Amino acid sequence: MDFAVDPADARFRDDLRALLDGTLPDWWRGMFVDDPRAIPFTREFCRALAAREWLTLAWPAEHGGAGASAWTQAVLREEMWAAEEPRGPQYMNLNYIGPLLMRYGTPTQRARFLPPMARGEVIWCQGFSEPDAGSDLASLRTRARLVEDHFLVDGTKIWTSYADAPADWCLLLARSELAADRHDGISVFLVDMTTPGISVRPIDTMAGPHEFNEVTFESVAVPRDCLLGEAGRGWELVAAGLTFERVGIARYARAARVLEHLVTHANESGQSRDPRVRARLAELRASCEAARLLAYRAVSLQARGVVPTVEASIARIHATRLEQEVGHAGLELLGPLGLLRSGDPVAPLAGEVQRHFVRNIPTTVAAGTLEIQKNIVARRGLGLPRET
Ligand SMILES: Cc1cc2nc3c(=O)[nH]c(=O)nc-3n(C[C@H](O)[C@H](O)[C@H](O)COP(=O)(O)OP(=O)(O)OC[C@H]3O[C@@H](n4cnc5c(N)ncnc54)[C@H](O)[C@@H]3O)c2cc1C
Known part of the structure; x- marks a missing residue:
């Protein structure tokens, strides 16, 4: 490399x-x-x-x-x-x-x-997760029944980011056939979000607007030519798509930028003379560098046309934790003022630390939780058996 x-x-x-x-x-x-x-x-x-x-x-x-x-x-x-x-x-x-x-x-x-x-x-959104199907995505219940030249879709998706942006299209996962193995029978659809029968309900959380929505589908007619890939073989597409997604966000770059601002603040406030502050900032710098190199390892495989399943999970475990650690360190450094939001005239660093901290609480859950990433590394990276 x-x-x-x-x-x-x-x-x-x-x-x-x-x-x-x-x-x-x-x-x-x-x-x-x-x-x-x-x-x-x-x-x-x-x-x-x-x-x-x-x-x-x-x-x-x-x-x-x-x-x-x-x-x-x-x-x-x-x-x-x-x-x-x-x-x-x-x-x-x-x-x-x-x-x-x-x-x-x-x-x-x-x-x-x-x-x-x-x-x-x-703008596209991704309609995968359901109220009872997140980590265990194969248990999804949204149904797509073929009726003449279209599929009729019924079901509820949740945590659908940007659906309220509003999204123009949705990459939707639904069960089109009942199969013996529940990973079979799932299909991927390209759904026009203006189709009658779709409703979007934003879910308010501390993470801010557009992050979460519930999307319901009631007898939504999806033309047959909006099926992506083979009917019933959607699981293969999901696996490929999630791997691209895990490499897709350069989280370490944001963490490094916030860290730069914290260093400036520590210098300006004189806190940078405190040995504990210096050690914390230096540790975070080392972690940023490690996260960057782990991501580069996954990119180097992608550049050779290899799907980096284990490498993407390892990079993601490290980068998502790093984003959270930088938020924690920022709040410790800024003290109570660090909790002020960007609109507040006395918020240090224009509220960046508060925003970074809050934004990254759900980061270790999105696109497959930390535990799921660790399961991938345990099974595929270390060859360990499934848990009992
Ligand atoms: C910021 C954010 C954005 C998101 N955007 C979208 C989106 O646009 N579209 C979409 O479809 N979904 C989206 N999601 C949903 C996300 O994919 C799910 O939240 C995630 O897959 C976890 O599913 P769950 O919430 O149902 O939790 P569950 O799967 O119910 O997990 C609950 C807890 O159990 C643990 N757990 C579950 N199974 C195992 C296991 N086998 N081994 C060990 N521990 C386990 C989990 O790690 C977790 O701590 C988003 C989530 C977040 C946080």
Whole structure:
């Protein structure tokens, strides 16, 4: 493995930073804040990236991409997440919904769905989890029954991020056939969120708006040509998609950015002379570096066309914990003032620590909990048997 930075990627990083400096408004605090400007801004920002052909860098040219390496794409992910992800929900299109369509979509589906993603015009959400099917996704109950030329979908999805953005499309998982093995019989559908019978109920939590929704489907007619891949073989798509998703977010880059701000604060406040503060900040710096290298290991496999299942889980375990540790350290450093939100004029670091801390409470649950990641490492990485 060679993690030496390509000079062209280093220039690209500088160009991206210049774009971010010139484009991000002063009020930008990410998309999970109570600010009606946030989601429309993410759409505008994606169109600006698309105009520079930076939105779909790693996509092949035939799908509207620039065919750039997985490493260049990693630079993009790092800069985006460090800046609180100004692409908003669309990072999911680029990181894994688009690639799933490329791998499993028909030519007609690819021609229909990929160009709007490449132009930055469309928000997708992911309808996988259900009230009784999260870690154990194969127990999902949403049904899709084939009736002539369409499937009729009934069921409830939960924790569906960005459904209220509003999302234009949903990558939906539903049971289309009853099979002996419950991993069989599941299918993936591309569902237009304006179809009659779909209702979206935002769920309020401390994580902020757009993060969680409940989506119900009542006799929702999904055209047969919106089935992705083979009917009943959706489990294979889910496995591939979740692996892309786990590598997809450069969490260590955000943690490193918040840490930089904490270091500045510690210097300005004089706390940086305290040996305990110095040790804590230095430990976090070491953890950021370890998280970055673990992510790079997964990227290096992706660059060779290998699906990095165990490596992606290891990287994710480390990066999600790191994000939480940086939030904890930030609150300790700032004391009670660190709890003030961004709108408060006396909030230190413009409320960044409060936001980072709260945002990352659910981080170890999203896209497969820490325990599930550890199960993957135990079984596939260490060859341990299933638990009894
Ligand atoms: C921020 C965030 C965004 C999300 N966005 C989406 C989205 O857009 N679309 C979507 O479909 N879902 C989304 N989810 C849902 C997420 O995928 C589920 O929350 C997750 O898979 C866990 O499922 P659950 O909540 O049902 O918990 P459960 O599966 O019920 O788990 C409860 C607890 O039991 C533990 N546990 C479960 N099984 C095992 C096991 N075999 N071994 C050891 N421990 C186990 C878990 O680790 C957890 O601590 C999101 C979640 C979060 C937090």
